[in-house]
Amino acid sequence: MTTAHGPSTPKIVQDLPVIDIEDISFWYGEHPALRNVTMSIERHGITAYIGPSGCGKTTLLRLMNRMNDLVPRIRMTGSIRMNGEDIYGPDVDVTRLRRRVGMVFQQPNPFPKSIYENVAYGPRIHGVKSGGFLDEIVERCLRRAVLWEEVQDQLEESALELSAGQQQRLCIARAVAVEPEVLLMDEPCSSLDPVATSRIEELMLDLKEDYTIVIVTHNMQQAARVSDFTAFMLHGELVETGVTDAMFTTPRDRRTEDYITGRAG
Amino acid sequence: MGSKWSKDDALIWLSGGGLVLCFLMVAGLVLVIAVQGLARFWPQDLTRYVLRDGSIILGHETSRAGVRTIGSAGERSVAYRLRVETGNRERYPQGYVWLEEARIAGQDNPREAVVVEQVRAGEIFGFLDSFVDDGAVVARGYDAVRAHYQAQYPELERLRRQRALSIVLSSADGRQHTVSLANVRHIYAPNAMTAWDRIRHYAAGAWSFLWTPPRDENRHGGVFPAIFGTAAMVILMSVVVMPFGILAALYLREYGSPGPFLNAVRIAVNSLAGVPSIVFGVFGLGFFVYFLGGTLDRLFYPEDLPAPTFGQGGILWCALTLALLTLPVVIVAVEEGLAGVPLKLREASHALGATRFETLWRVVVPVVLPSILTGLILSVARAAGTVAPLMIIGAVAFAPELPVDGVWPFVHLEREFMHLGYHIFDTGFRPAGGEAALPMAYTTTLLLLVIVVVLNAAAIGLRSRLRRLYSLSAGQA
Amino acid sequence: MTERTRHRRMDRRRLMDLLVGRLAALGGTVLILTILSVFAVLLWVIYPLFLSPAEYRWGISGPDGSEPGQSLLPLIFGTLKGAVYALLFAVPVSVLAALYASQFLPRTLKETLKPLVEIMAAVPTVVLGFIGGVWLAPYLASHVFALFLAPVSISGAVVAVFVLRHRAPALFRVFRHPGREIWLLLVAVLAGGWLALECGALLEAAYLHAGYNTWFKESLGITYEQRNAVVVGMVMGLAVTPIIFTISEEALSVVPRSFSEGSLSLGATRWQTAVRIVLPAAGAGILAAVLLAFSRAIGETMIVVFVSGNVPDLDWSAFSGFMALSAGVALELPNAVRDGSLFRVLFLAAFLLLVSTFAVNTVAELVRRRLRRRYA
Numbered sequence A: 001m002t003t004a005h006g007p008s009t010p011k012i013v014q015d016l017p018v019i020d021i022e023d024i025s026f027w028y029g030e031h032p033a034l035r036n037v038t039m040s041i042e043r044h045g046i047t048a049y050i051g052p053s054g055c056g057k058t059t060l061l062r063l064m065n066r067m068n069d070l071v072p073r074i075r076m077t078g079s080i081r082m083n084g085e086d087i088y089g090p091d092v093d094v095t096r097l098r099r100r101v102g103m104v105f106q107q108p109n110p111f112p113k114s115i116y117e118n119v120a121y122g123p124r125i126h127g128v129k130s131g132g133f134l135d136e137i138v139e140r141c142l143r144r145a146v147l148w149e150e151v152q153d154q155l156e157e158s159a160l161e162l163s164a165g166q167q168q169r170l171c172i173a174r175a176v177a178v179e180p181e182v183l184l185m186d187e188p189c190s191s192l193d194p195v196a197t198s199r200i201e202e203l204m205l206d207l208k209e210d211y212t213i214v215i216v217t218h219n220m221q222q223a224a225r226v227s228d229f230t231a232f233m234l235h236g237e238l239v240e241t242g243v244t245d246a247m248f249t250t251p252r253d254r255r256t257e258d259y260i261t262g263r264a265g
Numbered sequence B: 001m002g003s004k005w006s007k008d009d010a011l012i013w014l015s016g017g018g019l020v021l022c023f024l025m026v027a028g029l030v031l032v033i034a035v036q037g038l039a040r041f042w043p044q045d046l047t048r049y050v051l052r053d054g055s056i057i058l059g060h061e062t063s064r065a066g067v068r069t070i071g072s073a074g075e076r077s078v079a080y081r082l083r084v085e086t087g088n089r090e091r092y093p094q095g096y097v098w099l100e101e102a103r104i105a106g107q108d109n110p111r112e113a114v115v116v117e118q119v120r121a122g123e124i125f126g127f128l129d130s131f132v133d134d135g136a137v138v139a140r141g142y143d144a145v146r147a148h149y150q151a152q153y154p155e156l157e158r159l160r161r162q163r164a165l166s167i168v169l170s171s172a173d174g175r176q177h178t179v180s181l182a183n184v185r186h187i188y189a190p191n192a193m194t195a196w197d198r199i200r201h202y203a204a205g206a207w208s209f210l211w212t213p214p215r216d217e218n219r220h221g222g223v224f225p226a227i228f229g230t231a232a233m234v235i236l237m238s239v240v241v242m243p244f245g246i247l248a249a250l251y252l253r254e255y256g257s258p259g260p261f262l263n264a265v266r267i268a269v270n271s272l273a274g275v276p277s278i279v280f281g282v283f284g285l286g287f288f289v290y291f292l293g294g295t296l297d298r299l300f301y302p303e304d305l306p307a308p309t310f311g312q313g314g315i316l317w318c319a320l321t322l323a324l325l326t327l328p329v330v331i332v333a334v335e336e337g338l339a340g341v342p343l344k345l346r347e348a349s350h351a352l353g354a355t356r357f358e359t360l361w362r363v364v365v366p367v368v369l370p371s372i373l374t375g376l377i378l379s380v381a382r383a384a385g386t387v388a389p390l391m392i393i394g395a396v397a398f399a400p401e402l403p404v405d406g407v408w409p410f411v412h413l414e415r416e417f418m419h420l421g422y423h424i425f426d427t428g429f430r431p432a433g434g435e436a437a438l439p440m441a442y443t444t445t446l447l448l449l450v451i452v453v454v455l456n457a458a459a460i461g462l463r464s465r466l467r468r469l470y471s472l473s474a475g476q477a
Numbered sequence C: 001m002t003e004r005t006r007h008r009r010m011d012r013r014r015l016m017d018l019l020v021g022r023l024a025a026l027g028g029t030v031l032i033l034t035i036l037s038v039f040a041v042l043l044w045v046i047y048p049l050f051l052s053p054a055e056y057r058w059g060i061s062g063p064d065g066s067e068p069g070q071s072l073l074p075l076i077f078g079t080l081k082g083a084v085y086a087l088l089f090a091v092p093v094s095v096l097a098a099l100y101a102s103q104f105l106p107r108t109l110k111e112t113l114k115p116l117v118e119i120m121a122a123v124p125t126v127v128l129g130f131i132g133g134v135w136l137a138p139y140l141a142s143h144v145f146a147l148f149l150a151p152v153s154i155s156g157a158v159v160a161v162f163v164l165r166h167r168a169p170a171l172f173r174v175f176r177h178p179g180r181e182i183w184l185l186l187v188a189v190l191a192g193g194w195l196a197l198e199c200g201a202l203l204e205a206a207y208l209h210a211g212y213n214t215w216f217k218e219s220l221g222i223t224y225e226q227r228n229a230v231v232v233g234m235v236m237g238l239a240v241t242p243i244i245f246t247i248s249e250e251a252l253s254v255v256p257r258s259f260s261e262g263s264l265s266l267g268a269t270r271w272q273t274a275v276r277i278v279l280p281a282a283g284a285g286i287l288a289a290v291l292l293a294f295s296r297a298i299g300e301t302m303i304v305v306f307v308s309g310n311v312p313d314l315d316w317s318a319f320s321g322f323m324a325l326s327a328g329v330a331l332e333l334p335n336a337v338r339d340g341s342l343f344r345v346l347f348l349a350a351f352l353l354l355v356s357t358f359a360v361n362t363v364a365e366l367v368r369r370r371l372r373r374r375y376a
């Protein structure tokens, strides 16, 4: 699938990180949410953010596709680059950025439309008109999200009738339909039962072939199971980051160890 | 990457334009009302127009309009003409003339030009010629007549009764015109007025608008009976609507147990809120006036029949009809208040062994009192502005007697009455006094608008203070 | 305190409780009786019409006051015409305004807007009717070209100011603050209106040689009546705008944020999100708002009395007047002989108004309830 990376990614950067976060600090009004966070997100891997709730994981994630732009009274310093380009630069088209950096939310949030329309929504707003082509995209994406078998006979029914797990997979299909490079997932399994959770995890491992995935999770087992890299955050600071196996076996920082072993947080 | 804004942002702006447009249109209409309504009392300069044919006209310009014409060769031209208020309705029955600008040879604003406000038959514009006392000329010329008039002014009332006083005016073209002082309310020379004089004149005019009855088929005078009638009707209505509104709200929120009856009451409130005001008027005519009023007449006033006493439109029936109309307003306001009383307050009271009524009386009512006041204000504002039902049941253009006066039994519930809103309809829709009554209608409209807006603003302010209070007390929980 | 006095006090307390409870129930009963008796009284007056229809001549004297017309049809038609033109004006403007207020306006500005809208809703319709009939109708009658131009020039001015702001941001630094653009919009709309007036005057100079009446006759082949459906549409539109605005704004605001976030995260613009996701999700609420406004417009009296011209014609033309049921009742009932045929027919007209507004309101309420259930 060549289109998955988008044509704007030159061969030469294929081995560089997709996203470089450099010295990011962030405030909601007077309340500091992030302090001097620096790290990079590797291409075609799954990067997991772990940490106690309120430590700024969601905030950091939402900075990567500028979903925080609309929150009033925010302030940010530092820079985030995607493929070397500052995404907060003056000439950036936010809608194009978000198309390249998709997002799946904590609560499944399908639109109150039919299943078909949910998946077709993204391609439609980006200019796909032909019905046949749309049908193709919808089927491909639903298959990609391992949902096709379950819903192929009820494409015209409301997406709100699906189970929570199915809804979340639909949201993944919807995100995949605009062919992003990076997929941000904010605790995608926190509202799902164990069966649905494991299906999503399988799906993530499968999607990693084509996409760079960033996932926030509460659940350390999940991070250990699916991610290649892990970052541990605490009180708005990035404590430690590294290859998942290493981090779970030999954490470098005391605080990471405490958290992993369940002594804190 | 593309530029930072797209045509979509322009669409957002367009939708914002919709919002702004709504407000601007309302603001524009209110502005027109305010300007027209407020300009009425300002003394305007009198201009003397000398026309090419030698005739002379004294008056003030009220508007200028272009008339399009096509010449014989097909060339287009616009001729402008002035609408000039002339007063002197004996000579100019309409009270104004159109003057083509091309006909005007010259114009000036003579300092001595005066306006004589008459009790009847409107204003006269002219020049003071002489002061006549029982047939003898006692003063002649502007300064002398003016001085004499001003010297006599304090005793005018007494002198007027003893002797035949009159003022002779000469109009701009030299005709003489005698005005009996008994018919003179006020004389002033607008062109000679200082700014301070004008302000005083303005204030006096506005004051008398509020406190005097209309004169001269609503072309002059004030709207006092309409203000009085509106107030009386609204008070009467409040007396009826408040108890029923509060009781119904209590039933809906406190006493009613869930079930079909409570649902029926709820549906009744909603339906009542949706009934058009004119339908209430028709209902009022059929039920209150003809049925109730007719019955009352048969029982208590049989000697007057067939002339109706209560069997015709009157202030009581209007008040009752508007009470029905504003019932939902009161109920909604009181209900909101009741809903805002924190449950823990009630529970605390119940836990101390208080009955439902005691809880209500000592705990709930004090908190809800401002909401009741809000309901009262809103219903009053609504009733003051509702006209349609009154057209059918009892408001009239001119009522010789007030509904409350010194004649026993002092309060005359059966009387027809004047109402501000109806007054606007009457002077604006088919004015008996012709176009000359319109300025008065504008002022009345402004007055009604101010009353309603002030009342509503008060209610809104009260309610938002209440909400803040509730949220504070909830926050402390 | 002895045992007995305590007992008696207890009884008094219970009695009071009981009494107030009964009174409250009485209040509820009065409400039910009222709405029932409204129906009953009207029906009581009307029913002879149905017993012997031949005895009663239906309708109202014609425009020239001579022959009684044949039916209420022109009045029913007039009511619908007025309501339709009012909605044609009000729905686009107020739904757009609600969309803007709910999606793009900062919270603080929205909070100041709400009381303003509430006050707008409280303006008595006799005031609107008066100013519409006495000032606006004659004014528009002498500015018809400007009226035609206004929609284009106002939107044009808004877009022009928008483009200017983005091309030359330095000029507009003051307005950078979110929400400040509302002042720019104000200027833009005013400028657009002014432009329409100026261009209208130019067009008049070029194309008009004997007033608009002749122009309408010659160019469009229709009669221009000063009090016409367009003016009614504008004035009554303004009267129902607060209803549509308030209810649709509420419906749009309760659409969960997660929907719009989902859309934005797919790279949709804010406008696409508002129109394709939020607007449809609030569709039922907006429909209810429009229905309620429709019912208000049907029952509205003073505005049509003043502005519609009260001519019982059957003509959809935007520039001709009409007579509405409500205006017919208000103007004719005071002159109708008690229990005469006109009297009964006017009661029938009132009954039609009652039933139709009742029906429309009920539908609106059901629609609204469905929406509430969905996002509860």
Ligand SMILES: Nc1ncnc2c1ncn2[C@@H]1O[C@H](COP(=O)(O)OP(=O)(O)O)[C@@H](O)[C@H]1O
Pocket: A028, A031, A032, A033, A051, A052, A053, A054, A055, A056, A057, A058, A059, A060, A071
């Ligand atoms: N919209 C917001 N406005 C103000 N404060 C916020 C907002 N969102 C999050 N915060 C605060 O920022 C901090 C980080 O939040 P978040 O990024 O959601 O943490 P996490 O996702 O790790 O639980 C928290 O203290 C939270 O209260």
Ligand SMILES: [Mg+2]
Pocket: A054, A057, A058
């Ligand atoms: Mg989070």
